[in-house]
Amino acid sequence: MTWYAITPAVPRESNTGTTLSAQKRTLCAVLVLVLALALALGGCAHTQDFVLPPQDKPLNLKLAEISTVDPESVRSWALPDSAKDTPDNRAKVHQIIDRAKMRAMKDMIETLSPVPALRVDPLPLVVPPALETLPMTRRKNGLDPVLLTQLQQSSPGADALLRFGITDYGQTPTAWKKGVIVFEVVSTLGIAALAYVRPATRAIAGIYLVDETIEESIEAYSGFWALNEIYRPVRVQAELIDLHDGHQIWSDTETGFSDGRWTRLVRTVSPEERSGQLQAALHDALTKIVANLERDSGSTPPVQP
Structure with missing residues (x-):
């Protein structure tokens, strides 16, 4: 290409x-x-299919959000005219990332809640350091027993943990x-x-x-x-962890896009419009994640091409 x-x-x-x-x-x-x-090339990559419990016994789901967004990549579009890496600029960038995380959690809860086979705990898990740094790749082995015990104690009654996070925000993945x-x-x-x-x-x-x-x-x-400039892509990773044995049940990666307006290449995009792009792209990515979760679990029939 x-x-x-x-x-x-x-x-x-x-x-x-x-x-x-x-x-x-x-x-x-x-x-x-x-x-x-x-x-x-939406960037979709998901693992094995699995089966959710019947609707009369929904899966109790706990949410945990991490973030691996590179602050420098955000600064390149958020503060393009500022070449200096100052404490004030770093604070502005981290504020943008924190707001994105808050919106992502809110959107994820709202998107998951209508799924009949899931009962979502609206109180997110406080992510322990060991889980924050754990790569979100396909794993054959379960979580470390100490970490699993910690998660079980902090999530009483939960059957599974959906860990997700933004990896690229407003930039090509x-x-x-x-x-x-x-x-x-x-x-x-x-x-x-x-x-x-x-x-x-x-x-x-x-x-x-x-x-x-x-x-x-x-x-x-x-x-x-x-x-x-046209789409302000946002990439999100997610994985489902069985809190009974610590094994990864499912994982997915999706990239969302805003509406595509070619005029953005030849004019200045206002902060308000760019914020709207980012919100739309983030929502698009999360919607794809949840749709894939339902599809791969057998909760919804596959979409015919």
Whole structure:
């Protein structure tokens, strides 16, 4: 996948007609690619199916929220004109993240409450440090016995714990960026290698490699910027832990988006509009998480394509 820049390109020696033509192709390509990525690559990844208890005996669910959002990634769009990492700026960024966590918990409770097979405890769990830092990946082994006992004592009557958290807030998910960049590097190296093995093109292989590396980096990050401006993506991870034995029952990752308005690329987005984007994207991600939880548990029939 190639991302194309919509921002002014690095100056090159070319005639005006060629430059205008390239700019038109670039603009069309980035619009198509951004839309395709936003709508088709939602970032869903969930594990095994499982079965919720019958509705006459709902699952008592406790909630716990963590956050792995990189404050620097939030500062890049929240305080774009401030290059200094000052205590005041750090406080503003952490306030944004804390507000997002509060809204996420509120939205999660409201979205889960109508599920017949669940009885949600509206009082969230105070997350112990060991659970805060535990990676939310698929695990074969159960929780540490000491941690499990601590969770059981702090959640009397709960059958399971839904641990969730925001990983990317208002930015293209880091996992997507890594995937795009790795693809660009591998494809560029492959083309350069093919050029090198042919004597006729060997002399230009090194020049091509340097030139393409610079160009692809500019194009990729311009594409990420466009996706951020249009959709303000929010990525959420979640896992369901059995509080009887400490094993992970289910896990999921979803990315939510706001409405897509292309005009955001050519005008200044107000703080109020951006806040609305973030709220909509967060709600979208949480709604997908809960829908997947119901579907994978067999509570709802699968959606036909």
